[in-house]
Amino acid sequence: MIVFQVLFYIFIVVIFVQLFFYAYAFSKVNQKNHGNTPTVKPFISVIVCAKNEANNLETFLPSILNQEYPNFEVVLINDSSTDTTLKVMERFKAKHSNIKIVNVKNIEAFWGNKKYALTLGIKAATHNHLLFTDADCKPVSNQWIKEMSNCFSTEHQIVLGYGAYAKVKNSFLNKLIRFETLMTAVQYFSYAKLGQPYMGVGRNLAYTKDLFFKARGFMDHMHIKSGDDDLFVNQIATAENTAICLSKNSFTESVSKKSYSEWIIQKRRHISTAKHYKAKHKAMLSLFYVSQFLFFALGITLISTLFNWEIVVGLIGLRYLVLFINLTLAAKKLEEKDLIPFFPVLEIFLILTQFSIFIKNLISKPNRWK
Known part of the structure; x- marks a missing residue:
């Protein structure tokens, strides 16, 4: 009985931690964003x-080339491709004068290192304001450059955008991937608004040269193969120099992984990179994930033993009510409304997936990189 009483009090603490995140911290992404409207649009280098x-x-x-923006160039970096990537770039360049090609060849010191290729591309960029996306991404509108560049100012030299994944009908894996993407975005947008920016995604990210x-x-x-986006933002972002862009016209969209195993490989890489974040950022992320895991573990234990089950069920209901309110608002803002009915199931599957990835990364390092 004493053991269950201790577990019950721990459960109450866990509930308060979860409510702190869902009712306070993660609600920041739902606040109105006051973007800048510069009278002079900066020249942009899309990389x-x-x-x-x-x-x-x-x-x-x-x-990207069809964006409605007066002053932009597109810097295409061919990162030692073995297919016809360079030929495709050259074909586009022949038709568009605002394309610049950087052809990167592997050297021994930086063999297969995307950061080396990106550095050469950034050096080659004509303009100071840089906007990044991936080759498998597309802006959801022709206002992408305009919306992201509007968030630059004298103080704001980093702009965090949203990189979504295209919806696939009747695919649970696609919903799970998009739910994980939604949760990640809710966290990095909210923490940025709280003055603690800790990451961004290379699918939609801007900063100055x-x-x-x-x-x-x-x-x-x-020396770390991944992290050209999140580790760099974690290193340089501050409350003063970082802005977020939540305009629906500023989003980019990618094609999600088609198999669970491919997605796991991708997430293992991302999670292994997070261990290099600043200590305070690792602490706040770990607290959230641990509280999620304990919420389910303790909740199931206490209900199955019928220990104060009425209070436990009430606390669980309160937690889900707050979760649904704030995540629903965030999902609507980030155009992920179809995920709302599946929140409880997707959350359980995501927690189990993250736990399995954590165990796998403890046993062996992820060594498969693009």
């Missing part, structure tokens, strides 16, 4: 790094 992405460039590059070189580029984590 796309591609490695064996010939087909994706054919499909998605036109959506001046800031990049002031931070010595990727040198502090060049």
